Amino acid sequence: MKVIAIDEQLRVIYEDNVHFDKDLPEFKTQGGVYIHSDRLTVTSPVLMWVKALDMILEKMKSSGFNFSQIRALSGAGQQHGSVYWKKGSSQILKNASSELPLHQSLKGCFSVSDSPIWMDSSTTSQCRELEKAVGGAQHLASVTGSRAYERFTGNQIAKIYSQNPEVYQQTERISLVSSFAASLFLGTYAPIDYSDGSGMNLLQIWEKTWSKSCLDACAPGLEERLGCPVPSHSVLGPISPYYSQRYGFSPDCKVVAFTGDNPASLAGMRLQEGDIAISLGTSDTLFLWIQEPTPALEGHILCNPVDSQTYMALLCFKNGSLMRERIRDDCASGSWDEFSKALSSTAAGNSGNLGFYFDVMEITPEAVGIHRFNRDNQKVSRFPKEVEIRALIEGQFMAKRIHAEKLGYKVLPRTRILATGGASHNKKILQVLSDVFNAPVFTIDTANSACLGSAYRAIHGLVAERNVSLADVVKLAPEPSLAVTPTPGAEEVNLFAASIMEKRVVTVLSGFLENISKNPSCL
Ligand SMILES: Nc1ncnc2c1ncn2[C@@H]1O[C@H](COP(=O)(O)OP(=O)(O)O)[C@@H](O)[C@H]1O
Numbered sequence: 001m002k003v004i005a006i007d008e009q010l011r012v013i014y015e016d017n018v019h020f021d022k023d024l025p026e027f028k029t030q031g032g033v034y035i036h037s038d039r040l041t042v043t044s045p046v047l048m049w050v051k052a053l054d055m056i057l058e059k060m061k062s063s064g065f066n067f068s069q070i071r072a073l074s075g076a077g078q079q080h081g082s083v084y085w086k087k088g089s090s091q092i093l094k095n096a097s098s099e100l101p102l103h104q105s106l107k108g109c110f111s112v113s114d115s116p117i118w119m120d121s122s123t124t125s126q127c128r129e130l131e132k133a134v135g136g137a138q139h140l141a142s143v144t145g146s147r148a149y150e151r152f153t154g155n156q157i158a159k160i161y162s163q164n165p166e167v168y169q170q171t172e173r174i175s176l177v178s179s180f181a182a183s184l185f186l187g188t189y190a191p192i193d194y195s196d197g198s199g200m201n202l203l204q205i206w207e208k209t210w211s212k213s214c215l216d217a218c219a220p221g222l223e224e225r226l227g228c229p230v231p232s233h234s235v236l237g238p239i240s241p242y243y244s245q246r247y248g249f250s251p252d253c254k255v256v257a258f259t260g261d262n263p264a265s266l267a268g269m270r271l272q273e274g275d276i277a278i279s280l281g282t283s284d285t286l287f288l289w290i291q292e293p294t295p296a297l298e299g300h301i302l303c304n305p306v307d308s309q310t311y312m313a314l315l316c317f318k319n320g321s322l323m324r325e326r327i328r329d330d331c332a333s334g335s336w337d338e339f340s341k342a343l344s345s346t347a348a349g350n351s352g353n354l355g356f357y358f359d360v361m362e363i364t365p366e367a368v369g370i371h372r373f374n375r376d377n378q379k380v381s382r383f384p385k386e387v388e389i390r391a392l393i394e395g396q397f398m399a400k401r402i403h404a405e406k407l408g409y410k411v412l413p414r415t416r417i418l419a420t421g422g423a424s425h426n427k428k429i430l431q432v433l434s435d436v437f438n439a440p441v442f443t444i445d446t447a448n449s450a451c452l453g454s455a456y457r458a459i460h461g462l463v464a465e466r467n468v469s470l471a472d473v474v475k476l477a478p479e480p481s482l483a484v485t486p487t488p489g490a491e492e493v494n495l496f497a498a499s500i501m502e503k504r505v506v507t508v509l510s511g512f513l514e515n516i517s518k519n520p521s522c523l
Pocket residue numbers: 280281282283321322324325336420421422423424425426429447
């Protein structure tokens with residue numbers, strides 16, 4: 001959990017974080033999550049999130065942070081995850097005593113204590129049922145922006161309803177992670193915003209209302225449990241008295257709708273049409289600002305969080321930083337420095353060696369396992385350590401370019417890549433990104449663009465009703481700075497590598513499908 005505070009000149013005046021595994025060891029998470037024994041179900045304990053909020057605010061208080069100066073706040077949550085509030089919880093939330101940390105008051109409030117999160121892929125049967133109920137995958141994509149995806153909230157809710165109807169009956173409200181966090185600040189249930197709401201397979205992205213047929217296909221009585229969706233710039237109300245009494249916030253401090261982490265990053269990076277943003281966080285994502293989208297069977301179209309007339313296209317790759325960390329541990333003694341040296345000591349194109357690294361079931365494309373090919377296009381079981389590291393990073397970025405081009409994106413001479421997320425600290429990784437896309441890579445001062453974007457959105461919320469755009473609000477913010485430019489000659493090597501990669505994707509996917517048909521339990 002991260003926090004950023006900015007002043008009226010948009011300067012970052014406070015930045016801190018709480019690390020779930022290290023700072024809250026009592027929850028025994030790894031990477032903030034529990035991976036269940038079926039390897040498909042992935043959850044996080046909801047009380048850990050509440051305790052992390054208590055902890056981060058206490059840290060700010062101990063450092064002397066002046067909460068009374070805060071005029072507005074907003075936030076972002078990892079997309080798709082959901083929180084289930086037990087009947088009667090709205091009163092407990094409203095009346096929480098400022099004498100107690102919030103997690104103590106809320107400990108009995110959740111009908112599901114481990115929240116399903118974006119890494120979950122256990123709802124394949126619910127996905128197929130939803131697509132069937134609404135007239136097929138493409139129709140669902142045309143209505144909601146995406147075909148059915150396992151992590152999307154509607155399918156997660158359908159699983160809870162079908163496996164545990166009594167738990168569903170005990171639930172009075174379902175929040176996304178983002179609207180859940182907003183609820184904690186508001187002291188009442190916060191609505192879901194259009195942009196994060198687009199990651200549920202439930203919202204009609206054109207009309208911006210819930211789709212009745214999708215709701216009905218997932219669970220009965222769902223509309224009243226979700227509340228009405230709202231524009232992402234909405235002011236939801238003043239902060240709850242709990243925060244004025246406990247931390248000294250002004251009672252006038254406004255809470256602006258929270259949104260998903262990727263939409264908030266779009267705001268934080270001040271993405272412009274034509275730019276391509278690549279976030280290298282726990283997941284890797286790639287997103288674009290788009291005027292007239294055509295939802296397809298691959299990728300997602302979300303409502304744009306800063307301009308309700310337009311959209312954002314998103315691709316999500318599950319095997320991001322955790323995959324890079326695993327190869328760093330196996331091949332570079334757990335050191336990013338050593339990992340970077342391996343990238344410096346090998347050349348673009350990796351002498352024809354190429355790999356696909358999916359420790360967990362990937363989203364884009366749907367495949368799993370480690371697949372290495374040498375320059376003669378033969379499948380091999382291992383690479384030397386340096387070759388392995390370059391194969392991983394080049395493979396990850398070539399996949400991004402190929403999938404972005406499938407969405408219709410063209411790399412042009414004026415293309416800027418805006419990189420963010422933890423791995424964007426690493427210049428050697430960014431160099432490979434620049435070489436593969438043959439475009440300059442820019443970064444902003446903080447790799448926490450979702451957090452910074454939330455602060456920008458908080459200011460924007462104060463003036464959005466007067467038709468002031470986010471671009472106007474943030475025009476004084478520092479421009480992204482140039483981090484790396486393409487290595488001369490890398491483009492030819494990479495274009496060749498990308499063309500053979502597409503052929504190998506087909507080999508990997510057909511091998512994968514063959515394995516499943518022989519042994520369905522390998523899923
Ligand atoms: N120097 C580095 N090189 C490569 N990856 C890094 C480096 N520093 C941090 N990371 C990666 O950044 C990840 C966290 O990114 P972050 O954007 O904070 O995640 P989240 O998407 O969960 O907000 C870590 O998992 C770590 O592997």
